[in-house]
Amino acid sequence: MSEVVEPVEDGAAERPHRAIKSFVMRSGRMTEGQQRGLDLGWPKFGLQLEDGLRDFDQVFGRSAPRTFEIGFGMGHATLEMAAAAPEQDFIGVEVHKPGVGALLNGMLTQNLSNIRVYSCDALEVLRDCVADASLDRLLLFFPDPWHKSRHHKRRIVQPAFAELVRQKLKIGGVLHMATDWEQYAEHMLEVMNVAPGYRNLAADGRCVERPSERPVTKFERRGERLGHGVWDLKFQRID
Numbered sequence: 001m002s003e004v005v006e007p008v009e010d011g012a013a014e015r016p017h018r019a020i021k022s023f024v025m026r027s028g029r030m031t032e033g034q035q036r037g038l039d040l041g042w043p044k045f046g047l048q049l050e051d052g053l054r055d056f057d058q059v060f061g062r063s064a065p066r067t068f069e070i071g072f073g074m075g076h077a078t079l080e081m082a083a084a085a086p087e088q089d090f091i092g093v094e095v096h097k098p099g100v101g102a103l104l105n106g107m108l109t110q111n112l113s114n115i116r117v118y119s120c121d122a123l124e125v126l127r128d129c130v131a132d133a134s135l136d137r138l139l140l141f142f143p144d145p146w147h148k149s150r151h152h153k154r155r156i157v158q159p160a161f162a163e164l165v166r167q168k169l170k171i172g173g174v175l176h177m178a179t180d181w182e183q184y185a186e187h188m189l190e191v192m193n194v195a196p197g198y199r200n201l202a203a204d205g206r207c208v209e210r211p212s213e214r215p216v217t218k219f220e221r222r223g224e225r226l227g228h229g230v231w232d233l234k235f236q237r238i239d
Helices: 032-045 056-060 076-084 099-108 122-129 147-152 159-168 182-192 218-225
Strands: 065-070 089-093 115-118 135-141 169-181 197-201 231-237
Touching: 032 099, 032 115, 056 089, 056 115, 076 089, 076 099, 076 115, 076 197, 089 122, 099 115, 122 159, 135 159, 159 169, 159 182, 169 182, 182 197, 182 231
Parallel strands: 065 089, 065 135, 089 115, 135 169
Antiparallel strands: 169 231, 197 231
């Protein structure tokens, strides 16, 4: 469930700065199930960036609370959330084809129809395909922390990201972020605590307890066994 940005080789600081993206291209072999998901699931549930602004009430065939997820990885948490909340709709974005195939295969296997999928840059989808003030939630779980100081500018959570998300959330809508890198949690707080139009939902103005609606991933369980922490942040759009 990791969104990342394009890699830049060390020593490339003199080159023109690339726009932040929500991914890095990765290769990977497709399993039979993942290929089945792409072959059979994509025609039913896949969406294209080129189609531009969408009426998601029309796409889903109903008006329902709507969640947008950036970087769903292999889709395990997305499937769990969608299965637990059939009255809600989910839009997931991931460029890693095996992950896209895995999510679609899971939808077919579990007979889920409340998810739609993009396989491209999530920030472009937000800008070009999602109407303003139309989302109830935006999820950013375990984004690439770019832990080296010289790479911090590549982190997706920046003032421009906060403003784009604010535009797309409804009043009262929530941006929910989670990270297992404490320094990135601090960075998120620094950006979001001064971002206009938001309220931190943590009682202490920092992080919230792990919300029950966020599934615990296999990766997270392994981290807990090794003594690693996870930080959840929730910010609500207030204007």
